[in-house]
Amino acid sequence: xxxxxxxxxxxxxxxxxxxxxxRVRVCMKDQGFNLIDQTKMVTATSExxxxxxxxxxxxxxxxxxxxxxxxxxxxxxFLDQGPGIPDIELALKDGYTSGHGLGLGLGGSKRLVNEFxxxxxxxxGTRVMVTRWR
Amino acid sequence: xxxxxxxxLGEILLVTIQVDMHDRLAITLQDDLTARIVKDHARGVLxxxxxxxxVDSFIGRMLGNIAAMSLALGAQTVVVGxxxxxAITIVELGLSMQDVRTALNVERGIEMLRSAVEVxxxxxxxxxxxx
Numbered sequence: 001x002x003x004x005x006x007x008x009x010x011x012x013x014x015x016x017x018x019x020x021x022x023r024v025r026v027c028m029k030d031q032g033f034n035l036i037d038q039t040k041m042v043t044a045t046s047e048x049x050x051x052x053x054x055x056x057x058x059x060x061x062x063x064x065x066x067x068x069x070x071x072x073x074x075x076x077x078f079l080d081q082g083p084g085i086p087d088i089e090l091a092l093k094d095g096y097t098s099g100h101g102l103g104l105g106l107g108g109s110k111r112l113v114n115e116f117x118x119x120x121x122x123x124x125g126t127r128v129m130v131t132r133w134r
Numbered sequence: 135x136x137x138x139x140x141x142x143l144g145e146i147l148l149v150t151i152q153v154d155m156h157d158r159l160a161i162t163l164q165d166d167l168t169a170r171i172v173k174d175h176a177r178g179v180l181x182x183x184x185x186x187x188x189v190d191s192f193i194g195r196m197l198g199n200i201a202a203m204s205l206a207l208g209a210q211t212v213v214v215g216x217x218x219x220x221a222i223t224i225v226e227l228g229l230s231m232q233d234v235r236t237a238l239n240v241e242r243g244i245e246m247l248r249s250a251v252e253v254x255x256x257x258x259x260x261x262x263x264x265x
Contacts, residue, residue, distance in 0.1 A: 014157040021188065022154065039188060039219040043227060046190040050157070094228050104191040108227040 004030070006064040011078070017049040020061050024076065027063055031072050033134050041074065041132045044109040048078045048128055051105050056080025056126055066131070073114075075131040085120040092118075138163045140170050145177040146247055147209075148240075152185045160196045167200055171207045177254070178247035179204050182240055184215030194229040201234045210250045211235065214243035 004027070009020050024045045028038040045061070052059040059080030066073040085091045094107045106128075110116040115131040136159060141148040147170055149163070167179060179200065183189070189197075201211040214237045224231065237243040 018154050018156045025187070036219045036222055039217075039223045040226065042188050043190050043223050046188060046192070047227075050190075050192065104228045108191060108229075111226045111228070112223065 003065045003067060006062055008060050008062045010058075011049050011052045011061055011080075012058040014050075014053065017046060017053060020049045021045045024063060024074070027065065027074055028132075031065055031074060031134065033074070033132070037132060037134065040112040041076075041130075044112040044130055044132075045076060047105040047109045048076070048130065051126075051128075052078045052080045052082075055085075056082035058082075059125070068133075071133050073131050073133040075115075075129065078128045079125070080127075081125040084122040084124055084126055085118075086122050088118055088120055137166065140166060142170075142174055142176070143180075143244075145175070145251060146244065147171065147174065147176045147179045148182070149180070150182040150185070154187070155193065157192055160193055164196050164199055164203070168203050168207070171204055171209045176204075176209050177251040179209055179211040180240065180243045180247060181211065181213045182215050182243075183213060183220075184217065184239075186220065187217070189216070189220050189224050189229070191227065191229060194224060194227075194231060197231070197234050208254075210247055210254075212237050212243040212246050214238065214240050 009023060010016060011020060021042045025038055025042050028041055049061060057080065059078065062077040064075045066075055090096055092107045092110065094104060109130065113130040113132050117129040120126040138149060138151060138159065147167065170176065197213055204211045212235045216236065235246065237246050
């Protein structure tokens with residue numbers, strides 16, 4: 001089977017966050033994910049895209065469709081060149097926030113996906129990669 | 135500017151969220167509702183989220199803020215119509231929504247608000263009778 005090409009969306013404004021979650025919703029539907037899986041991934045998209053916009057000072061999201069054996073997956077990569085996260089373990093804790101949020105963004109998103117990878121370096125930026133398998 | 139309409143039904147303000155809200159729109163709704171509670175002397179706020187496909191921590195916080203602000207102004211808030219997939223997701227996300235009253239649908243939400251308003255009226259209009 002042929003997979004859709006990876007695509008990249010810009011994340012700069014709060015409207016971009018809405019566009020990102022709408023795009024992820026369509027990709028999840030196209031790949032046959034059920035409503036609960038769609039809702040979880042779209043919610044994780046919203047949290048992570050907001051982090052990119054608010055804390056990463058803007059960046060991008062890449063959407064990829066994957067096939068591994070018989071499994072179909074969607075992988076999202078959020079990338080920014082912002083100030084980075086000095087203490088990732090602390091940032092993953094529920095309730096921890098450096099801004100005005102509830103502090104659920106990173107830790108909460110991690111629970112909504114099957115795979116979660118984060119890389120960050122102060123002064124260089126942050127990359128978060130999440131995958132959900134059907 | 136884009137806005138979410140607020141309808142007045144007697145002492146209740148009714149809001150039906152039918153768009154995928156961006157963050158500024160959510161903040162505008164919070165501010166508009168607070169102003170309308172005062173202007174319309176509302177006793178209850180009903181927020182229908184049956185068309186909402188996703189509640190993230192930002193929208194969750196907005197609902198909590200509306201409930202808290204309305205309470206400070208003497209009005210009760212009930213959120214109705216949450217979709218099952220949304221309910222499952224917010225629990226995993228870690229949103230508690232424990233400060234927000236919820237009901238299954240608009241009808242039950244209105245019942246809940248009417249009885250809450252009656253109870254608070256009994257509390258304020260009746261003379262203390264030694265109980």
